[in-house]
Amino acid sequence: MHLVYLHAKNPNDSLSVVQTHFSNIYRHIERQLENKLIPSEDSILSYHAVSYLNWHSDEWRHPKELIKKIIQKMEPELIQDWVIEFVSNLEETYKVFTKLFNSLDTYTEFTHLLMVKKMAVFWPLVIKTFVLDRTAKKDQFCLAARLMEVFAVRGYALSGIRSDAGLSTLYAKARDFDGNYMELQALLFSMSSWWDMENRFSNSIESPTFYNQNRIDATYILWRYENYLRSQTGRKVEHLSWKHYLKPKDNATKLSLEHIAARKNPISEIVVEWDEGEPKHFYEVATHRIGNLVIDSISANSSMGLQPYFIKPCNFHYLANIFLMML
Structure with a gap:
């Protein structure tokens, strides 16, 4: 002034x-x-x-x-x-x-990006792509947000790259962005393969210590996967709202990441062959893998305690993984 x-x-x-x-x-x-x-x-x-x-x-x-x-x-x-x-x-x-x-219920792709909780590197691009998208439903912005989410999950969440990796590229792109969404989409798509991200992502997903390494990120991935399963033909269960994840009513209803077969469950002592010819106890090779994890509310999980894993509220995909591990 x-x-x-x-x-x-x-x-x-x-x-x-x-x-x-x-x-x-x-x-x-x-x-x-x-x-x-x-x-x-x-x-x-x-x-x-x-x-x-x-x-x-x-x-x-x-x-x-x-x-x-x-x-x-x-x-x-x-x-x-x-x-x-x-x-x-x-x-x-x-x-x-x-x-x-x-409008978090309207801009679903942005909401998913927000839920990954790696926003610092993306906010400038979010601002510019939203402002310059003149379409009625912000379709170009939503696609850009979806590609940012893919990069955030594959890179920051599961590949273990530094939290500021790509920041200079993304910030410069936001500064210079003039509405060329196709060029931006190509950049974001290509960035999801930088830093050997595909191999690092696969190694992380298949890690026997996945639970210990990626608890927060795994909760989001399983939340997304649960809603994918609920969207399949014939399923009549409502999707889990983003509010379950970001704005739970109280601590008791907050989503948490839990084991299907707990460490102190009798199944943990069963000898299995995850790698052929290398028999080991279940807890050594399978307890902390993604296939033995499920999202649940804190209150529900507390009430389950150390009951047998097969009566915990989980879908058949998780159970199938457990049985495959035992073969």
Whole structure:
């Protein structure tokens, strides 16, 4: 507002515009104060800087200093328009967060991405792809969110790559994104194979210590798989809502990752051959594999205790895996 006052021909009119934009921004912030899923307002400002400002290296990490640097290089007569455009875009960014978090049932692909809980590298792209998608149902945005989810699950969740791997590529793409969704989709698709991701993903899924390595991510994968099974022809069971995962009513109904055959269950002592010619106890080779895991509520699992695995509430796919392990 100080810059506008110094450089505007009609400062009162321009200051009123800036004030209106910031009033709207504060309203969006107030609407989301109780929402623990939404980033902090300072984080949103950083993601906005990534998306809309002309930065180099890691200048986006300090948005106020970056803005000062941009203005210092600008011709005085251009400053007013730049400031007004900046605050207008900033309001649009906060509006994006309000729209998305008020429509989690509508934008399913985004909701799935959010559930992976690896959002820091994706927020700038989420902002730009949502704003620039002019289709009625945001189809292009949803496809981009789906590809981001694939990358997040295959890379950050199960391949063990660093949490900031690909950040510079994704941030630069968000900064330069002009609405070319096909080019963006090609990039996201190709990134899901970087860093030998396919082999690392397979090794993780097949690991005998899967439970210990990937508890949070495994819960999401099994939640997705459970809904896939429920969507099959002939199944009449309702899907598990994202609210079961992100917003449980209380701790008792919170989804947890549990063993079908528990470590202290008698089945654990059975000798099996996971690898041909190498007999070992079930607990050594199978207890912590993904085929012996199921999602359940904390209260339900507590009531099951150490009962035989076959009466736990699990689907036939999991049971089939157990029996195959025992062969």
